[in-house]
Amino acid sequence: MTYFASDFKNVDGTDSSQKFVQCLKLQQSLESYYRYKHKTFEQMHLMSGASVLEIGCGTGEDAITLAKLVGTKGKVTAVDHSQMMLNQALASTENLGLPIEFILADAQQLPFADQIFEAARVDRTLQHIANPQSALAEMARVVRPGGWVVAIEPDWGTFVLDSEQRPLTRQLLNLWCDSFPCGWIGRHLFRYFRQVGLSDLQVNPETIVFTEFELADQVLSLVQTAHKAVESGMTSQPEIENWLSELQQFAQSQQFFCSFIVFIVSGKKLSIASQGS
Numbered sequence: 001m002t003y004f005a006s007d008f009k010n011v012d013g014t015d016s017s018q019k020f021v022q023c024l025k026l027q028q029s030l031e032s033y034y035r036y037k038h039k040t041f042e043q044m045h046l047m048s049g050a051s052v053l054e055i056g057c058g059t060g061e062d063a064i065t066l067a068k069l070v071g072t073k074g075k076v077t078a079v080d081h082s083q084m085m086l087n088q089a090l091a092s093t094e095n096l097g098l099p100i101e102f103i104l105a106d107a108q109q110l111p112f113a114d115q116i117f118e119a120a121r122v123d124r125t126l127q128h129i130a131n132p133q134s135a136l137a138e139m140a141r142v143v144r145p146g147g148w149v150v151a152i153e154p155d156w157g158t159f160v161l162d163s164e165q166r167p168l169t170r171q172l173l174n175l176w177c178d179s180f181p182c183g184w185i186g187r188h189l190f191r192y193f194r195q196v197g198l199s200d201l202q203v204n205p206e207t208i209v210f211t212e213f214e215l216a217d218q219v220l221s222l223v224q225t226a227h228k229a230v231e232s233g234m235t236s237q238p239e240i241e242n243w244l245s246e247l248q249q250f251a252q253s254q255q256f257f258c259s260f261i262v263f264i265v266s267g268k269k270l271s272i273a274s275q276g277s
C-alpha cells in the first residue's frame with residue numbers, strides 16, 4: 001500500500017499514482033502552503049524574461065506561477081522523474097499558452113549545460129532523495145553566476161503531535177521521519193548550500209499547523225503510520241487502538257493539533273570575479 005513518506009521517490013513504481021496527485025492537490029489548496037510558496041518565489045529574485053528551473057515539479061502548479069512571473073519572454077523548465085506526474089502537469093497546462101517545458105529527468109543528473117538558468121527552485125522533493133547533496137550540486141551547476149538557488153523542505157524531526165501518550169507518539173513520529181530517504185533535510189540545507197559553494201545564504205523557517213485530524217491524516221498518513229508500527233512489531237494492536245482513539249477524541253472535541261517546520265533556504269551563485277577573490 002502506498003506510503004507517502006517512502007513512495008514519493010518512485011511514484012511510477014506504485015500501483016496508485018493518483019493518490020500522490022490527490023495528496024499534492026490537497027496541499028496546494030492549503031493557506032499555509034500558499035504562504036510559504038510565495039516566499040520562495042520572492043527569494044528567486046525573478047525578472048521578466050528570466051529562464052528558470054523547477055525541480056520535482058509534480059502536478060505543475062508552481063511551474064504555472066513561475067511562468068506568469070517571468071512572462072512570455074521568459075521560460076520555465078520543469079523537471080520530474082515521474083512520467084505520471086509530468087502527464088498530469090502537461091494536461092493542466094496545455095491550453096494556457098505559457099512558456100513551460102516539462103522534462104523527465106532525475107534531479108541528481110540534470111540533462112542541461114552549465115550556467116543556463118537565472119534561478120532554480122525545489123519544493124519538498126529533496127526529502128525524497130537519498131543523496132540530496134548531488135541534486136543541490138546540480139542546481140548550483142546549471143544556474144548562472146549571480147543567480148539564485150531556492151529550496152524549501154520540511155524537517156520531520158520538528159514534527160510534533162499533541163497526545164498524552166508520549167513514548168508511543170515519539171516512536172510513531174520517528175517512524176514517519178525515518179521512512180523518508182532524507183527526513184532531516186530541513187536542518188541539513190544550510191550546510192549543503194555552503195558545500196555546493198552558494199553564498200548570501202538566508203534561512204527562513206515556516207511553521208505548518210494542522211488542527212483537523214482528517215486533513216492531517218490525508219497529508220501525513222497518521223493512521224497508516226500507526227498500523228505500520230504494529231506490522232513492524234514496534235507496538236501492539238491494543239496500544240495503537242488506544243492511541244488512535246485518543247486522537248479521535250481530540251478531533252471530535254476540536255482539540256487535535258500537530259505541526260512541523262519547513263525551512264526555506266536561498267543562496268546566490270558567486271560570479272566568476274568573486275570566486276577568485
Ligand SMILES: C[S@@+](CC[C@H](N)C(=O)[O-])C[C@H]1O[C@@H](n2cnc3c(N)ncnc32)[C@H](O)[C@@H]1O
Nearest residue numbers: 009056057058080081082085106107123124125
Ligand atoms: C512531494 S512532491 C512535490 C511536488 C511539487 N514540488 C509540489 O510542491 O507540489 C515530490 C515530487 O518530486 C518528484 N521526485 C522525487 N524524486 C525525484 C528525483 N530524484 N528527481 C526528480 N523528481 C523527483 C516526485 O515524482 C514528486 O513529483
